[in-house]
Amino acid sequence: MHDDRQQTLDRLRRILTRRLPDAQSTPTGVELDLSVWHVPGEPVPAAEAIGRDDYVAIAPGDRWGRAWSTSWIHITGTVPKELANQPLELVVDLGYTGGPGFTCEGLVHRPDGTPVKGVHPDNSYLRLPKGTTSIDYYIEAAANPDVMAAGFERTPVGDWDSAGDEPLYTLGTIAVVRPEPEVRGLVHDLEVAGQLAAELSVEQARTWQLTAAIGRALDRLDLQDLPGSAAAARAELAPALELPAAASAHRITAVGHAHIDSAWLWPLRETVRKVARTVSNVCTLAEEYPELRFAFSSAQQHAWVKEHHPHVWERLKKAVKDGVIIPVGGMWVESDTNMVGAEAMVRQFVQGKRFFLDEYGVETDEVWLPDSFGYAAGLPQIVDQSATTYFLTQKISWNRVNKFPHHTFWWEGIDGTRVFTHFPSADTYNGTISGGELAHAARNYADKAGNNRSLLPFGHGDGGGGPTREMVERIRRTGDLEGSPQVGIDTPAEFFSRSRDELAETGGVWSGELYLELHRATLTSQHRTKQGNRRNEHLLREAELWCTTAAVRTGADYPQETLDRLWQQVLLLQFHDILPGTSIRWVHREAEQMHAEITAELEGLITEAQQSLAGEGSTPVVFNAAVAERDGVPALGAGRTRERAKVKVTKQARGWKLSNGLVTVRMNSSGVLTSVIDHQTEAGEADREVLAGPSNLLQLHADLPVLWDAWDVDSYYRNTVTDLTKVDAITQIDGGVEVRRSFGDSTVTQTVTLAPGADRVDFSVHADWQEAEKFLKAGFTVDVAAERSAAETQFGHVFRPTHVNTSWDAARFEVCAHRYLHLAEEGYGVALVNESTYGHDVRRIDTGSAIATEARLSLLRAPKFPDPDADMGEHTLRYALVVGADPLKAVQEGYGINLPARTVEGAGDRVAPLVRTDNPEVVVSAVKLADDGSGDVVVRLYQATGGRSRVRVATDFGAKDVAVTDILERPVGAKGPKASPIRADSRLGRVKATLRRDEVELELRPFQLVTLRFSR
């Protein structure tokens, strides 16, 4: 038989795109009056916009909306009696230019100020209530620019001041129409049949039968009377759409969703509105389609609705109660997970889950992170200890090199905790239920031997309005359709529990980090945003520690509400386009400002608490918030410090020599380190040379990726490198040397110093950075034959090979480390510790005589999109080389550089720590008062070096009892409403703690995390 299938599908496309769209409704001719008020600056509440007397006339074809501005459009009209009882819709074309979420959008309000529904491209209608005789609506229209309009090229539109005053949009038609249900039904039927036929192969009879049925249906259609002939065309197609799916068909759980980035190519305040529009849409859509289920993550976005849109909040709460909207994710935001510190990652879950529990009584059971840029190996344990069972992402499908082998599997973290994980095999979190998507999900699914089931989040994200009625109609038609996967709407929980039942025993295991082979530059871009994060994570630790100590020791008030608020702000700024540095200038300008304000407030809390502990007087006392004793002052306590020996700095013929008795550093006249001698090596060994090549060498690379400027650094960046060895001046400073350099339009001042009595070389870089598309690194070549590097992640470290034997190793050419990177061979190691750097690269170097290791810190980048000013200006970065470092030393120095000692004048008495551990390998992550206001002391600690540790935790505040809790401070293994619902198979259940004479003895496995709650 001749193959005319393609002709039929081409014919179908023409009719679907050119003829049927306008026939889906009929104009009513109702006359509408339109007027507008252009808000002069930032958005105002509805009450301020509605009812003003300075609205002016506007008409279709008029220009409106400079970038980021808001216009309120008032629509009035009278519906004739003969129409009033017919189904009617108001359709609003604001003049959309881009796809949903990336153009203008609006929220329709009633005259009393209550929001009704959003209007967006693909979703621009409002169903009028039956019996409507007069129309009176206000649309809050947001003129959001499409920042991506010119691809990845430099654009000024990313901030209010630079965006320009020209109106961006031309108002389109606003009209009252009568829907044509048969034509709409026909459109959905034809779309589903045509898209399915296009996915099937020529060998399958089904593709021929479907295409033939489509052809006959199109023959039935009278192009001059589409509404009148649509039913006949549908009848022709119906038998082909009634054939049931095969028993082995892939099953897809479709979950309504809208991936709304909390800030990205728009500022935070716009997300508040995007969320309100989307939630309004979902609640409205569910009135028409009660089967709708919508997964809504990010407690912060729920909290915005509560704070800013009380009417939408009431609808949201009802939808949650009705089971239509399902809170998921259990995190405060969908954060980055590579860079977020251990304790902050805990708080993402604590704050997120607590919000959902307090507001809805819902215990979320699945992590929902479809879009973050890779997943740290420390995460599974935190997920488990938040009493969360499942994990969802799909981002790893973005890998540029290696295809991930699973879609449903057990993900194993550094401590051995396994979390049941699913990657939607449709490879998207913005599903539209197209035939192509469904077929791809079925073909692509990698774990077919174990089960045949995937989840598909569907709906327009980023303020595109979420799921549409067209999507739900397509789901209704693919529930049981021959040749198609079986698609049904359900909840993530239902999907996960079925899938886990099927794969509990046979599921594959992936051990270690879920590294994204893309977006590697997000570890470096927008350094000031990252530095603010690191600084405030540590200031929060200090504030909680000293405020708790002051509350217990002096009865001072514990600032619970303030700490909660500051935590929530820091957590928000860890969102996966803010901390990674991939947002517009507006967002990063605000992030830096917010971080500065948070710092000021935390410094105030710390000062107040320390002052109350130090008492009256003028004797200096040193407070030590780090994890190791510091010059005689215990960790988590305060006291007087011991004197230390001095540092000798000598100018030599060709450079400088620094020595403190433990370490000797030599630097050449270019200001580059040529030798570091460790005098403290193991007994019997001679002094050891640590370096195998020039070190603390600043290197500048050209850095223009193929795409995604702020996100990506591509491997070819290494091919072009300039060593910055030209010196403007070298001068001696206290304890070391200062080197000034200039290059391009930039200047840097480096310092190299030794601290008295420390086996570490300290470095700082102060840069006035004015480059374009450049990458600045600080390199160290150490005489250590490290087979692998150990990079700190949450509550431990992750090992990565230093070789590139496999394509997986080679793809990890830029990696994340938190406070330390440890490099070791048997018997000797070094650590690079840092105060605000996350990106690193490590590789093996053949020096001619041996294999050495090169490790570099990624200091600064200069991408020009989406923020053309990213990273320009002043930066100060600090890092250090620790010699003779074992894993424990790396941990301690990592804390040390981020938690400098503070000297406070007072009575001169020591302040005893509230808790002490007798094993330094068990490290305290947090000391705080319990979130429930009970006054209980919560201590979170973990095995930090990757071994097994027996530890005695001694308390010094009259503890009455102790409980092992989940990270939400709920006792594990207890009964009652306050007990943790953590799964019975969680490793945490095996940790036993009993209080004897103010002490608790614990046995911890490698990297194990434990939260203890002491009543007093």
Ligand SMILES: [Zn+2]
């Ligand atoms: Zn995202």
